[in-house]
Amino acid sequence: MTATTPHQKARKLPKGSRRPAKDLCSECGLCDTYYIHYVKEACAFLNQQITELEEIAHQRSRDLENENELYFGVHQSMMAARKREPIAGAQWTGIVSTLACKMLTQGWVEGVVCVQNAAEDRFQPLPIIARTPEEVLAARVNKPTLSPNLSVLEQIEQSGLKRLLVIGVGCQIQALRAVEQQLGLERLYVLGTPCVDNVTRAGLQKFLETTSRSPETVVHYEFMQDFRVHFKHEDGSIEKVPFFGLKTNQLKDVFAPSCLSCFDYVNALADLVVGYMGAPFGWQWIVVRNDTGAQMLELLKDELDTQPVSSRGNRKPAVQQSIPAYDQGITLPMWAAQLMGVVIERIGPQGLEYARFSIDSHFTRNYLYVQRNYPEKLDHHLPEYAKHIVSQYQLPQ
Ligand code: FAD
Ligand code: SF4
Numbered sequence: 001m002t003a004t005t006p007h008q009k010a011r012k013l014p015k016g017s018r019r020p021a022k023d024l025c026s027e028c029g030l031c032d033t034y035y036i037h038y039v040k041e042a043c044a045f046l047n048q049q050i051t052e053l054e055e056i057a058h059q060r061s062r063d064l065e066n067e068n069e070l071y072f073g074v075h076q077s078m079m080a081a082r083k084r085e086p087i088a089g090a091q092w093t094g095i096v097s098t099l100a101c102k103m104l105t106q107g108w109v110e111g112v113v114c115v116q117n118a119a120e121d122r123f124q125p126l127p128i129i130a131r132t133p134e135e136v137l138a139a140r141v142n143k144p145t146l147s148p149n150l151s152v153l154e155q156i157e158q159s160g161l162k163r164l165l166v167i168g169v170g171c172q173i174q175a176l177r178a179v180e181q182q183l184g185l186e187r188l189y190v191l192g193t194p195c196v197d198n199v200t201r202a203g204l205q206k207f208l209e210t211t212s213r214s215p216e217t218v219v220h221y222e223f224m225q226d227f228r229v230h231f232k233h234e235d236g237s238i239e240k241v242p243f244f245g246l247k248t249n250q251l252k253d254v255f256a257p258s259c260l261s262c263f264d265y266v267n268a269l270a271d272l273v274v275g276y277m278g279a280p281f282g283w284q285w286i287v288v289r290n291d292t293g294a295q296m297l298e299l300l301k302d303e304l305d306t307q308p309v310s311s312r313g314n315r316k317p318a319v320q321q322s323i324p325a326y327d328q329g330i331t332l333p334m335w336a337a338q339l340m341g342v343v344i345e346r347i348g349p350q351g352l353e354y355a356r357f358s359i360d361s362h363f364t365r366n367y368l369y370v371q372r373n374y375p376e377k378l379d380h381h382l383p384e385y386a387k388h389i390v391s392q393y394q395l396p397q
Contacts, residue, residue, distance in 0.1 A: 018031050018036060019031055020039050020040065020043060020046060021039075021043050021045040021046050021258075023257045024045040024257050024258050024261055024374070025043075025045065025258060026044070026045065026146055026171040026172075026198070026256060026258030026259070026262075027146040027147070027148050027200075027258075028043075028044070028148060028149065028150050028171050028172045028175050029127060029147075029148030029149050029150035029151030029152070029153070029172070030042060030043065030150045030151075030153070030175045030179070031043075032148055032150075032151040033150065033151060033153045033154045034154060035150075035153055035154075035179050035182065038178065038179050038182065041178055042174075042175045042178035042179050043175060044170070044171040044174040044175060044262075044264065045171070045258055045261065045381075047178075048263075048380060048381045048382070048383060049174075049178070050174065050263075050264060050268050050269070050383045051383060051384065053174065053177045053178065053268075053269050054073070054074050054268055054269065056177065057177055057190075057269045057271070057289075057290065058074040058289055058290045059290070060074060061074065062074045062268070062385060064384060064385055064388060068352070070385050070388060070389065071266070071352075071355070071356050071359055071385075071389070072266050072278070072287055072352075072355070073266050073267075073268040073287070073289065074268070074289050074290070075287050075288060075289050076288045076289065076290065076291075076293070076294060077287075077288045077294075078278065078285070078286065078287050078288070078309045078352075079285075079286050079306050079307065079308060079309060080278070080279035080280060080283040080284065080285060080286070080306065080307045080308070080309055081095065081279075081283065081284050081285075081286050081304045081305065081306045081307075082095075082282065082283050082284055082304065082305055083095055083098060083303055083304060083305075084303060084304065084305055085303070087137070087140060089140055089141055090140045090141060091140070091141045091142045091220060091222070092276055092284050093284060094140060095274050095284050095286070095300065095304070096140075096167060096191060096193065096274050097136055097137055097139070097140040098300060098303060099191060099272075099274075099296060099297075099299065099300050100112045100114065100130070100136045100165055100167060100191065101133040101136050101137065102299050102300065103165050103189065103296070103299065104130070104131075104132070104133055104136065104165075105133060106299070108163065108165070108189070108299075109163045109164055109165045109187070109189060110131070110161050110162065110163050110164070111129040111130065111131055111156075111159070111161045111163075111164050111165070112129065112130040112131075112135075112136050112164070112165045112166075112167065113127065113128075113129055113130075113149055113150075113152055113153075113164065113165070113166040113167060113168065114127070114128065114130055114135075114136060114139035114149075114167045115127045115128070115139055115143055115147045115149055115167075116128055116135075116138050116139045117143055121201075122143075122219070123143055123144065123145055123201060123204055124143070124145070124201060125143040125145055125146075125147035125148070125149075127147060127148055127149045127150075127151055127152050128152060129152050129155050129156070129159070129161070129164075139167075141219075141220055142193075142220060142222075144198065144199065144204060144220070144221065145198065145199060145200060145201050145203075145204050146198055146199070146200055146256055146258070147169075147172075149166070149167075149168045149169075149172045150168075150172055150175055150176060153176075153179075153183065156183055156184065156185065157183075157184055161185070162184075162185055162186040162187070163185065163186055163187045164183075164185055164187070164188055164189070165188075165189040165190075165191060166188065166189070166190050166191070167191045167192075167193070168190070168192060168193075168270075169192065169193055169194075169195035169198070169267065170192065170194075170195055170262065170264035170265065170266070170267045170268065170269075171195075171258060171262065171264065173190055173192050173267055173269045173270055174264065174269060176190070176269075177190075177269045189271060189292060189296060190269065190270045190271045190272075191270060191271070191272055191274065191296065192267030192269070192270025192271075192272070192273045192274075193267060193273065193274055193275055194265055194266050194267055194273065194275035194277060195259075195262075195265065195267070196223075196259065196262070196265050196358070196362055197223070197255045197259055197362070198255070198256055198258075198259045199254055199255055199256055199259075200256060203254045203255065203256065206250075206251075206254050207251060207254050210247050210250050210251060210254075211229065211231075211241055211246060211247070211251075212231045212239060212241070213239055214233060214239070217233040217234040217235070218231050218232070218233060219232045219233060219234055220232050222276070223243070223358075224281065225276070225277065225279075225280070225281050225350070225354050226240075226281055226341070226345045227242060227243050227244070227341050227344050227345055227348065228240040228241060228242050228243065228341055229241045229243065229246070242334075242341035243341070244341060245334050245341075248325075248326055248329045249329035252329060257369075257373075260365070260366055260369040260370075261366055261369055261370045261373075261374065261377075261381065262366060263363060263366060263381075263382060263383055263385075263386040264383075265358070265359055265362060265363075266287065266359070270289060270293070271289055271290055271292040271293035271296060272286070272287070272288055272289065272292075272293035272296050272297055273286070273287040273289065273293075274286055275287075277354060277355040277358055278309055278351060278352045278354070278355040279309065279351070280307075280310070280350070280351065283307070285309070285355070309351060309352055310350075310351040310352070311350070311351045311352035311353045312349065312350040312351055312353055313347070313348055313349035313350055313353045313354075314349065314353070315348075315349040315353050315354070315356050315357035315360060316360075316392070316393075318344065318348060318349065318357060319357060319360040319361050319364065319393060320393055320394065322361055323361075323364050323365070323393060323394075323395060323396070324396055326361075326365055327365075327368065327396050359389065360389060360392070360393070363386050363389050363390050364390055364393050364395060367382070367386070367390045367395065368395060368396070370382070
């Protein structure tokens with residue numbers, strides 16, 4: 001699958017001047033390279049082809065009769081894990097950065113596509129091909145903004161790289177898999193993270209200003225399994241804001257249209273996925289999709305504590321209730337939101353059921369968004385698994 005078919009070069013235009021997906025563009029970076037030539041087939045928002053690409057990447061598509069595959073995609077195994085010695089400043093315990101460093105130092109790959117931040121702005125993404133562990137580590141922690149990771153693809157050919165690891169989110173990986181054959185690589189490894197509700201840099205500012213008590217000191221944040229957004233500030237303090245207290249009416253326009261129409265939350269085409277949402281609080285969630293992913297994880301096993309994934313609760317009533325609440329932009333007073341957060345943390349869905357809660361909530365919201373804004377795209381843009389998931393709920397007209 002990594003044959004060296006020469007690509008056809010397209011005429012190069014200034015960065016950002018062509019975005020065939022228009023408003024739906026997630027700035028994955030492909031169109032900043034001469035691989036824009038393949039955009040009509042490759043762009044996740046112009047040509048949804050997850051099932052076909054699953055067959056190429058994993059030699060089969062997901063089994064829709066198996067609930068775990070329906071939700072989490074093709075996989076051989078899942079587990080909860082954390083590094084025994086976490087990397088300071090990583091998003092979680094640094095499993096992603098550690099694995100990338102190991103693959104470099106042990107000669108598996110010659111370069112790692114990852115994303116550092118601009119010197120003047122910790123949230124402004126700066127994609128690079130890292131050639132040293134120091135460069136990989138400098139890319140640790142999420143840049144919670146749309147990031148043009150694939151904009152560095154041209155450098156592969158220029159630098160003569162033959163073995164590459166790409167770290168990325170679903171839309172980037174879909175486009176990557178679609179042009180994989182054209183990259184001239186001998187070996188490509190794909191380490192994915194789940195991704196949802198991403199924003200432009202301006203959108204991020206609005207989100208921080210609307211939600212955090214001190215937007216300018218936020219170092220990173222995450223929508224956590226305890227139904228709260230955790231903001232980490234420069235002084236190390238953690239600020240927790242319950243999901244149910246978010247100012248939905250003001251935040252509805254913040255998320256990028258690409259993310260409001262995305263149905264690849266769990267990065268279906270990566271070899272190995274590292275997130276958190278299917279794991280207990282404080283642990284990371286690992287999905288091994290294929291043999292390559294299993295080999296990658298093996299490299300790291302000695303440094304990890306692991307435990308089996310588990311599942312508790314029933315997400316469906318909570319999802320069904322949240323659909324009209326989000327749709328109508330209902331915001332609870334903070335005391336009620338705090339109280340609801342406490343109750344739902346105790347009795348709400350946990351582990352894999354929390355992950356399904358999050359997928360159901362986002363897929364139903366995104367279905368309504370595509371249906372209302374891009375009705376002509378709805379049928380082709382929704383993968384079969386997403387249709388199945390959405391059909392479990394009653395949606396407003
Ligand atoms: P680290 O060692 O800190 O490494 C983080 C890696 O992420 C770096 O290699 C960097 O190159 C890469 N990265 C940073 N920002 C971006 C970006 N904008 N685009 C592409 N790559 C980037 N997990 C869930 O379970 N549920 C979610 O809803 C979820 N949403 C996410 C949204 C975004 C925008 C991102 C980037 C990740 C999200 N994740 C989500 C994954 C999770 O937050 C962690 O990134 C993951 O568990 C790895 O943690 P770590 O400590 O091992 O990563
Ligand atoms: Fe191009 Fe990527 Fe935007 Fe699609 S999402 S238009 S491939 S930059």
